[in-house]
Amino acid sequence: MDLLRTDDIRFASLPGWPFAPRYLELDGARMHHVDEGSKDAAVTALCLHGNPSWGYLYRHMIPVFTAAGLRVVAPDLFGFGRSDKPASEGEHSFEFHRESLIAFIERLDLRNILLVCQDWGGIFGLTLPMAMPERFTRLLVMNTALATGTLTEGFRQWRAYSNAQPDLAVGKLFTRGKRDLPPAEAAAYDAPFPDARYKAALRAFPNLVPDGEHAPGAAIGRTAAVFWREQWDGESFMAVGMQDPVLGPEAMTLLRSQIRGCPPPMEVSEGGHFVQEWGTPIAHAALAHFGL
Numbered sequence: 001m002d003l004l005r006t007d008d009i010r011f012a013s014l015p016g017w018p019f020a021p022r023y024l025e026l027d028g029a030r031m032h033h034v035d036e037g038s039k040d041a042a043v044t045a046l047c048l049h050g051n052p053s054w055g056y057l058y059r060h061m062i063p064v065f066t067a068a069g070l071r072v073v074a075p076d077l078f079g080f081g082r083s084d085k086p087a088s089e090g091e092h093s094f095e096f097h098r099e100s101l102i103a104f105i106e107r108l109d110l111r112n113i114l115l116v117c118q119d120w121g122g123i124f125g126l127t128l129p130m131a132m133p134e135r136f137t138r139l140l141v142m143n144t145a146l147a148t149g150t151l152t153e154g155f156r157q158w159r160a161y162s163n164a165q166p167d168l169a170v171g172k173l174f175t176r177g178k179r180d181l182p183p184a185e186a187a188a189y190d191a192p193f194p195d196a197r198y199k200a201a202l203r204a205f206p207n208l209v210p211d212g213e214h215a216p217g218a219a220i221g222r223t224a225a226v227f228w229r230e231q232w233d234g235e236s237f238m239a240v241g242m243q244d245p246v247l248g249p250e251a252m253t254l255l256r257s258q259i260r261g262c263p264p265p266m267e268v269s270e271g272g273h274f275v276q277e278w279g280t281p282i283a284h285a286a287l288a289h290f291g292l
Contacts, residue, residue: 002087003029006192011082011151014188015061021082026103031103032082032105036062041071043138043292044110048101049074050119050144052170052206054081056188057276061116064283068292070114073082075223077120079201081192092204094147098124099262101132115139115288118276119247120205123147127220129234130227139236140286141262142275143247145255146225149210154246159206166203167196177272182269228259236262237286241271256267263289 011021016097019034030152035054045065047058055074067074076083077097085091100125105113113136117125129136144151151159162168171186193199210218236259240252249267256262266285271278 004085004087004198009193015184018179029084035073037066037071041099041223043112044071044117045114047074047116048121048125050121051262052202060279061283068287085198089200089204092201111135112137116140118142118144127224130224138233142239143241143244147210147217147221149213152251162206168246225258226238232260238265239282239291241268241275244273246273
């Protein structure tokens with residue numbers, strides 16, 4: 001596998017991001033993660049990002065979780081953030097990324113996990129508890145879906161747009177979703193990608209979402225749907241960015257119906273797809289719901 005690695009200098013002095021980088025070697029590739037709070041904490045928040053973001057998306061939520069006594073682990077998927085980046089779009093597959101997350105959880109031996117997920121963090125993340133149910137006890141889910149082979153029209157439009165952007169302007173995308181995002185914070189979303197060579201994952205991911213019953217990942221998504229509907233016995237909390245045109249209220253209403261015991265969602269009226277940008281009140285509300 002041909003891997004690219006973003007120079008550390010691009011991550012120097014990012015606003016709101018004082019967290020030390022940590023790395024785990026998985027099959028010859030280096031996965032970056034944040035690991036904050038005590039390793040002896042009773043609960044671990046596992047925060048999974050999507051495309052085209054990285055762990056920086058959780059900068060408003062991590063301090064809330066650690067202040068409540070949780071351990072917070074936020075990995076960057078391969079191809080994103082400070083993790084190594086497979087240079088070929090063909091190296092990115094549903095199975096590759098899902099298996100890397102399973103290996104990551106096992107290597108760190110994470111337990112009593114509060115799964116915090118959005119976008120691809122949910123598309124992958126919602127398939128993990130069925131593989132290791134003894135490790136997961138809580139769910140905080142935001143603007144995502146179970147990938148069962150059926151796509152929303154909003155996602156099809158996003159995929160068409162993304163496929164026309166071989167060098168996606170990531171920071172500008174985040175600014176479109178949050179008009180008051182400071183320029184330095186928008187630039188932090190560009191930091192992992194010095195040029196288009198580093199964006200193979202960004203080009204690949206929109207086309208990895210299962211599109212049809214037999215697409216790679218669809219069967220796993222359907223099995224996960226059965227797990228959440230029939231076997232999940234943990235606690236759940238949902239927050240919805242109501243301005244999301246891709247995975248907004250309609251998609252989240254469907255997802256809520258698929259998760260046993262999921263209460264009515266917290267509606268973030270001004271929130272867009274990357275609703276973690278409004279993450280401070282979401283984190284506080286989730287902790288209060290869980291009694292943490």
